[in-house]
Structures are given as C-alpha cells and as structure tokens.
Amino acid sequence: MRILHAWKSLFLLFLSVIPTKVLGAVLAIDYGSDWIKASLMKPGVPFDVLLNKDSKRKIQSSVAWKNSERLFGGDAFNLASRFPSDSFSSVKLLQAAPFDSPAVSYYTTISASKIAETSRKTVALEQSDGTQWAVEELIAMQFAYIKNLAESVAGEKVYDVIVTVPPYYSQFERDAVADAIEISGLRTLALINDGTAVAVNYAMTRSFASPEHHIIYDAGASSIRATVVQFSADHKTSPPGTQIFVKGVAYDRTVGGTEFDRRLREILVQSFTTKHQRNIRNEKRAMAKLWREAGRVKAILSANTEAMLTVESLAFDIDFRTKVTRAQFETACEDLQGRFTQPIVQALDNAGLTLDNITSVIYTGGATRTPMIQAAVKALVGEDKIAMNVNADEAAVLGAALHGASLSRQFKTKNIQTFDISVHEVQASYQAPAASGSSKPRIITTGIFPAGSKAGTKKTLTFKRTEDFIINFNYKNEPAPGFPTHLLETEITGVAEALANLTERGAVDPVVKATVKLSESGFVSVTEAVAVGGIKEETLAGKIKGLFSGGSSSEIEPEETTTDPLRAQDTSSTSESSASASSSSSSAASSSSPTAEKKPTAKELSTIPLGINVRFPSIPPMSVEEKKASRSRLRAMDVEEAAKNRKEEARNTLEGYLYRLRDLLDEENRDTPFKQCSQPSERAALEEKMEETFAWLHDRGDIAETSQLLDKRTSLEVLERPIIHRYQEIEQFPQALNNSQMWNWNTRLFLTEAKRNLTAEEEADLPSKWTREELEALEKTLKEHESWLNIWVEKQKKVKPNEDPVIETTEMKARAKVLEQHLQKLYRRKVPKPKKTSTTASATASSESAPTSSPSSSEPEQSIPQQEIPEDQIPIQPHDGHDEL
Numbered sequence: 001m002r003i004l005h006a007w008k009s010l011f012l013l014f015l016s017v018i019p020t021k022v023l024g025a026v027l028a029i030d031y032g033s034d035w036i037k038a039s040l041m042k043p044g045v046p047f048d049v050l051l052n053k054d055s056k057r058k059i060q061s062s063v064a065w066k067n068s069e070r071l072f073g074g075d076a077f078n079l080a081s082r083f084p085s086d087s088f089s090s091v092k093l094l095q096a097a098p099f100d101s102p103a104v105s106y107y108t109t110i111s112a113s114k115i116a117e118t119s120r121k122t123v124a125l126e127q128s129d130g131t132q133w134a135v136e137e138l139i140a141m142q143f144a145y146i147k148n149l150a151e152s153v154a155g156e157k158v159y160d161v162i163v164t165v166p167p168y169y170s171q172f173e174r175d176a177v178a179d180a181i182e183i184s185g186l187r188t189l190a191l192i193n194d195g196t197a198v199a200v201n202y203a204m205t206r207s208f209a210s211p212e213h214h215i216i217y218d219a220g221a222s223s224i225r226a227t228v229v230q231f232s233a234d235h236k237t238s239p240p241g242t243q244i245f246v247k248g249v250a251y252d253r254t255v256g257g258t259e260f261d262r263r264l265r266e267i268l269v270q271s272f273t274t275k276h277q278r279n280i281r282n283e284k285r286a287m288a289k290l291w292r293e294a295g296r297v298k299a300i301l302s303a304n305t306e307a308m309l310t311v312e313s314l315a316f317d318i319d320f321r322t323k324v325t326r327a328q329f330e331t332a333c334e335d336l337q338g339r340f341t342q343p344i345v346q347a348l349d350n351a352g353l354t355l356d357n358i359t360s361v362i363y364t365g366g367a368t369r370t371p372m373i374q375a376a377v378k379a380l381v382g383e384d385k386i387a388m389n390v391n392a393d394e395a396a397v398l399g400a401a402l403h404g405a406s407l408s409r410q411f412k413t414k415n416i417q418t419f420d421i422s423v424h425e426v427q428a429s430y431q432a433p434a435a436s437g438s439s440k441p442r443i444i445t446t447g448i449f450p451a452g453s454k455a456g457t458k459k460t461l462t463f464k465r466t467e468d469f470i471i472n473f474n475y476k477n478e479p480a481p482g483f484p485t486h487l488l489e490t491e492i493t494g495v496a497e498a499l500a501n502l503t504e505r506g507a508v509d510p511v512v513k514a515t516v517k518l519s520e521s522g523f524v525s526v527t528e529a530v531a532v533g534g535i536k537e538e539t540l541a542g543k544i545k546g547l548f549s550g551g552s553s554s555e556i557e558p559e560e561t562t563t564d565p566l567r568a569q570d571t572s573s574t575s576e577s578s579a580s581a582s583s584s585s586s587s588a589a590s591s592s593s594p595t596a597e598k599k600p601t602a603k604e605l606s607t608i609p610l611g612i613n614v615r616f617p618s619i620p621p622m623s624v625e626e627k628k629a630s631r632s633r634l635r636a637m638d639v640e641e642a643a644k645n646r647k648e649e650a651r652n653t654l655e656g657y658l659y660r661l662r663d664l665l666d667e668e669n670r671d672t673p674f675k676q677c678s679q680p681s682e683r684a685a686l687e688e689k690m691e692e693t694f695a696w697l698h699d700r701g702d703i704a705e706t707s708q709l710l711d712k713r714t715s716l717e718v719l720e721r722p723i724i725h726r727y728q729e730i731e732q733f734p735q736a737l738n739n740s741q742m743w744n745w746n747t748r749l750f751l752t753e754a755k756r757n758l759t760a761e762e763e764a765d766l767p768s769k770w771t772r773e774e775l776e777a778l779e780k781t782l783k784e785h786e787s788w789l790n791i792w793v794e795k796q797k798k799v800k801p802n803e804d805p806v807i808e809t810t811e812m813k814a815r816a817k818v819l820e821q822h823l824q825k826l827y828r829r830k831v832p833k834p835k836k837t838s839t840t841a842s843a844t845a846s847s848e849s850a851p852t853s854s855p856s857s858s859e860p861e862q863s864i865p866q867q868e869i870p871e872d873q874i875p876i877q878p879h880d881g882h883d884e885l
C-alpha cells in the first residue's frame, strides 16, 4: 500500500512537470561515428527507423559543402574523394576532445579535415574557404537534418529527442551531445547508454520468468564495449513489466571499425607505394578515396577471403589495382586480437559474475560482422552462447525510442524499467576548515559516486562550515586519454548569513548540506544546498546535536537516496530526511519514496536555502550565448539555403514557361486552341517579350533576384492571359448555356403545373402553397432570364474565337442561379394544413430557402489551430543544473 501510495504521488509529480513540455512525437537518434540511425515515436506513425530521401535505413554521419551547397549522408561522405577539405566525417571521435588530446591526433591520421582550436580548448573543423565549425555545430547540423526528416514523416514539428551515447562517455562528452541537440533546435529528453538501449530493444519482445543475465557485446566504429545486464520480471505491475539492471560495463576505446579501416587503408597505401614507388600520403583526394575503399574492402572481407580493388586515376594519373586478403588484414590487426574480448572479461568482473551466469552474448554494432571478432568472442564464450537475435544496426535506436516514449509518458508502451550505472568514479574534494592555530589547510577528497554507481541517485554531503566554501568534483581517473579530470567547481554561498540566522533563532550546531545528483543521463550536479539547524528545544537539542556532529574525524557524511529511475524531480524531503545513513543503497528504486512522511524531528529542523555557483574549470560546456550564436549561425544558413532554393525554383519555372511559350508560338503548330484564340498582334507582342526574357535570363539569370524572376514571368502571363481566357470560355460556354436553358425549362414546367393546381384548388376552396402573385413574380423572372439569354447568345454567336467573348460564362451561371433560387423557394414550400390561412403558410415558407443560400452552410468550419512552439522559443539551458536530464 505504501509503495502504491508513493507511486501515485510520484505520478502526480510527473503530471505537474509535464505541462511545461508540449506533447508530441519523440525522436530517437543513434549517432555513431560512421552512421546515424533515427526512429520516430508518434501515435499513428508505424514504429520503425526513419528513412532518408533515398530510403536508406542508415545515414552516413557526414556533412559537406560543394561550392555553397550543403550535403548530408552518403552525398556528403562521397564528396570527400573530390573535395576532401570540405567533407566532414567521423566527427563523433572529436566530441569534447581537448585540442591536444590523443583523440585529436588520432583523428588527423584518418581524416584530411583541417582542425582548429576553439576558445573552449576543444576542436573546430575548417572548410576550404576558412569557415570554422565547432564539432558541436557540425553534429547539430546533422541532428537538424534528421529533425527535418522526422518532421516530414510526422507531419508536425518534432522537438523531443533521446540520443544514445557510449556508456563510457564522460560528462564532457555528454555535454557536447546535449549542446549539439540544443543548437539543432531539439530538446534533450534524455541520453541513454547504447548498451542499455539494446537491452530495452531485446526486452521489447521477450519476458523473463526467472532472472537472466546477458552480455550486450557492441563492436562499433569507435570502440568495443560489453554491458552485462540482468533481465527480470517486475510483478508489481500488471501485466508484469520487465526490469533491466545494468550490472557491469567495460570497453576499449582504441579498437573498432574505424581502426580496422585505418589499418586496411595502410595496407592499400603500402601496396601503392611498393607498386608505383610514389608517396601517396600527402594526396588528400587519393587518401580520401582509399578511406572509402578500405570500408568497402572490410565489408567484402567479412564474407570473402579476398577482395579485389580498382581505383581509376587514384593519383599521379595512375590506375590502382590491388588485391587484399583476409589473412593480410588479420595479420595487420594481430596486436588488437586480445582487445576484442577483454571488455567481456572485465564487464563480468565488474558485475561479479562469471560466464556460467550468462545466458547469451548479444551481438550488436557493425564490427560484429568482422570474422576475427566473431572468432575471438566464440573462443571465449563458446558458440552456443552467441546470439544474433537483435538487429545489429537498429537495436540501439529502436530501444532508445521505446525508452524515450516511456519517459515522455504519452504512449502506452510495454513497461520496461531500466537501472543503469555510471562507469567513472566521481570524487568530491574540498578544503578542510582551518583548524585552530595556523596549520596548513588540508584538502579532503572523498569518493561519492564510485564506478558502477546507479544512475538516478542523489547523495547528501554534510559540512560544518561558517563561511562560503568550494566543493570540487572530479573524476578519479582520466575518463579518456588526455581528458581532464576536473569536472565542476561548486561554490556554496550565503553560509555565514544563514548560520547566523539559525544561531540567532537558537539552533545548535547548524550544518550545511549539499545534495549531489548523478542523473539518469549520467550528469553530475549539485541540485541543492541548505543550511540546517535544529531550533533549540530542551528535549530535542541533544538528540539533534548527536545527529549532526557524529563522526567528526571525517567531516563528510554522504547519504544516499535512490530516486525514481526515470526522472524524479528533487524534493525537499531529501535534504530534510534524517541523516541515518542506514537507509542508503537500496537496490530497488521504488523502495525509497521521495515523499516519505516527515520524521517527528523535522518539525524542529529549520532549513535555509544557500546559493550554488557552478564553474567549469576544464572543458566547459557551451555557454547559453555560445549556443544561441551557433543556433543563429545554423539558422542563417538554413534561411540562405531556403532562399536559394526559392530562387532556383523561380528560375526553373520561368525557364520552363518560356519554353512552353516558344512551343505555343511555333509556326509549325497551326490550328491549336492557342493560335485560334489569339490575334497576330497579340502573338507578336508575346513573342517579342518572350525573346527579350530569354535574352535577359541568359545574361542575368545567375545574378537576378527571386523577385525579378517572378516579375518576368508575371509580365508574360499578363499577355497570355486574355488568350487563355478566350479558349477557356469557348470550352465552358456549351455547359453554361445548357445550365441556363435547363433552369428555364424546369421553371416553365413548374409554372404550368403549379398554375393548374392553383386553379383547381381555388375552385375546390382548398388552401394553396402559393399565391397567384408569387407565381406571376416567378414567371417574370423567367421571362427576363429567357430574353437576356436569347439576346446575348445571338450576339455571342457572331464573336470570333480570337475576340473576347461578349458574355462571360460566370455571368450566365450567376443569372441562372437567380432563377434557380427563385424557383427553389417556391418549390420547397410545404403543403399548408387545410385549416391554416395562406398567409401563415407563406410565412413558414419564407424561412425555408434553398439550403445553398442558408448562412450556416456557407460558414467555414472552425478548425482548432495546432499548438506549435515557434522554433526560436525552444529554451536554451545553461549547464548549471542537469537535474532535468
């Protein structure tokens, strides 16, 4: 019951959070160094991966410029062999990488792109014209491209996105992903570790009667990683859901598909050098071509023992032909062999399990197709444990989409809960308060989130302080070679005032408490800092004193609160809950409720919120201003491209129109409606204008404005329009005449019969539907219409096809309508009740006009306008609190 209650209040909490978000589709992106896969969750849209304009299910992670045209996907990737300096690929390898780190020097061995250092000491890439783009911006362009694809499928704007990241991504790298998302105009719903996403995908179609352990073995382009997960049934929900616990993660960032490509290219380069005695390494185009060929050869060698390769005019006008064998490739990778399986061994070790505990090893990632990797894994785990039961390319993005959908809570999805971990140990360090006397200040360092800590947890640090102070957060070890360890510097402010306040009110030994959160998406942040003091009350004072001053040798007392695995908002109960450390480290998140009732002592505890100033001492995330500037930069480019497209279209349309006119005016085409309906002088004028426009387009088409192009077309259309009008009128005339005559005919029939009936009714002294005057009025309308029609049809008969008509079909229709309505008005009248007088009858009738003229039917239907946020109002967030993620 308690659990249920807690769940309910959590749910209410979510409801109160959601309204700030607009409900809509959820986009998932699996952004790899080689390939982007994306998927859209939207009610009414079949759940699948997104296709690009060429119906490809995976899109190359590339962006390129050809002259001023921007390209994406395969077009961008392939451009490298012609414009190697303007085609950017594998930029994921540079995410958050310090300019002087090994990751960057590695990148320069695989790419011809020119690199530059940003003001944040990270990497930008430079186009041949000198334009520089931060890695975040290049990735944001690709996200925006995916956003557009998704929007064309969804038929509406898409804002919320979940993006997969490797589990080893440090906060620096996660920030780089979140920044790219924001620049692209999307909103980060969450980041999800890719192994976990694959596990979600695996659980989608399976249920687990008893707990099972599996290893997600992911061999991707940039790394190999192994994630040990436990699947078990969650009987607390109905129908039972699935819980996924990540138990251990290990990885190797130096081996993967990209490294294979690099080594294969090296084989090709050496083969060229040996054969042709020329140095090809400085030939950017040739190296880019060989990079592409290496990828192809790798794919061929996955299924064959040798691959032939031919590149015409590779460099120095030499056609390059060579053969690469699988054995050659594997020899070149000999030193990597041991690293293929090491992550499995380590991940098991981290999880405290052995291979015997593992039901299967689930392959995912493109490099699992490489035979030497398969052989190595098979040798370690045995063939029967290897499972190829998820789609190696798409499992991660589909799992991420499902997870994103469950976070957004607007979809009924299978209930799958994930409990992930973080792989880097996070420490807090701070200066010990100066002891009495003048001893040197001591730095105290304490681990707060050890490697393997559950994501989505909070810890409260307690300090005895009297002044503002700084807590530093850092990784215990370099998260990647050359990366800094210093993460955040957090200053807690307003301490003295708050403590003075508490003391004045009689508090004994007030303390400072800071709540540190490791979010679901893997971000560490200080979410709250307060001064806490027990207000003096004889019976309680001692008790409270005992609570806060215990363990004085180590000032810090981390206490752990496990929060909802999805996205709990912080609640003040965390900081108010008692300091009993025993409530910590519960394995199931639901066992600890953030809405636990206040302890009796809480009444006497008083808290005062403190200030938190965050600084990023090493690799800062982009500032709000930087992100805004980048977003404007990208948007300006979009606007420019759209304007260019409009101009292109205007130009093409004008050109097409001119050719059509030339055809119409052609001497050869005699007796066409156009010729019949036009006069020689009109054709001459049109021809003159046409030739003039042709000449103009030829001379100035390239520099013309869109408006000029449109004006030119308009001035031609003005000349053509009367001719078109004539033959349209000739075409429509018979039908219009038929219509007019039909209403004449119908009215006459009606009048004959109605008059006869009226006479009969008068004689029998019965009520009539009409009065004689009414019938006479209709007859008058009829006669007027008939005579008008006769006169003008006679006149029209004398008009030649190349002269303007004397009556317009629109006028004919309008006049026939007048007659029709007059007739309908009488015709629809109901038979009056015998006793009623004829005046009453006509009164009733007057309100019953033909439905076509009733005002209600002509009113346009009120449609509810769709609620969309203007793009420039998607908020950009400062990175001082990641509690949203």
Ligand SMILES: *[C@@H]1O[C@H](CO)[C@@H](O)[C@H](O)[C@H]1NC(C)=O
Residues within 6 Å of the ligand: 353, 354, 356, 357
């Ligand atoms: C793992 O396997 C060992 C040996 O077979 C067994 O003792 C242990 O209980 C298993 N652990 C789990 C979590 O299944």
Ligand SMILES: *[C@@H]1O[C@H](CO)[C@@H](O)[C@H](O)[C@H]1NC(C)=O
Residues within 6 Å of the ligand: 501, 502, 504, 608
């Ligand atoms: C102490 O803080 C409380 C609430 O924060 C405030 O109402 C009160 O005026 C303060 N007292 C002093 C003495 O500053």
Ligand SMILES: *[C@@H]1O[C@H](CO)[C@@H](O)[C@H](O)[C@H]1NC(C)=O
Residues within 6 Å of the ligand: 734, 735, 738, 739
């Ligand atoms: C005129 O209308 C009648 C009846 O609607 C139809 O049968 C006939 O084909 C029409 N003639 C022309 C020229 O439209």
Ligand SMILES: *[C@@H]1O[C@H](CO)[C@@H](O)[C@H](O)[C@H]1NC(C)=O
Residues within 6 Å of the ligand: 750, 753, 754, 757
């Ligand atoms: C004339 O009277 C006959 C017989 O009552 C009826 O069927 C017919 O509809 C009437 N005609 C008109 C035009 O009202």
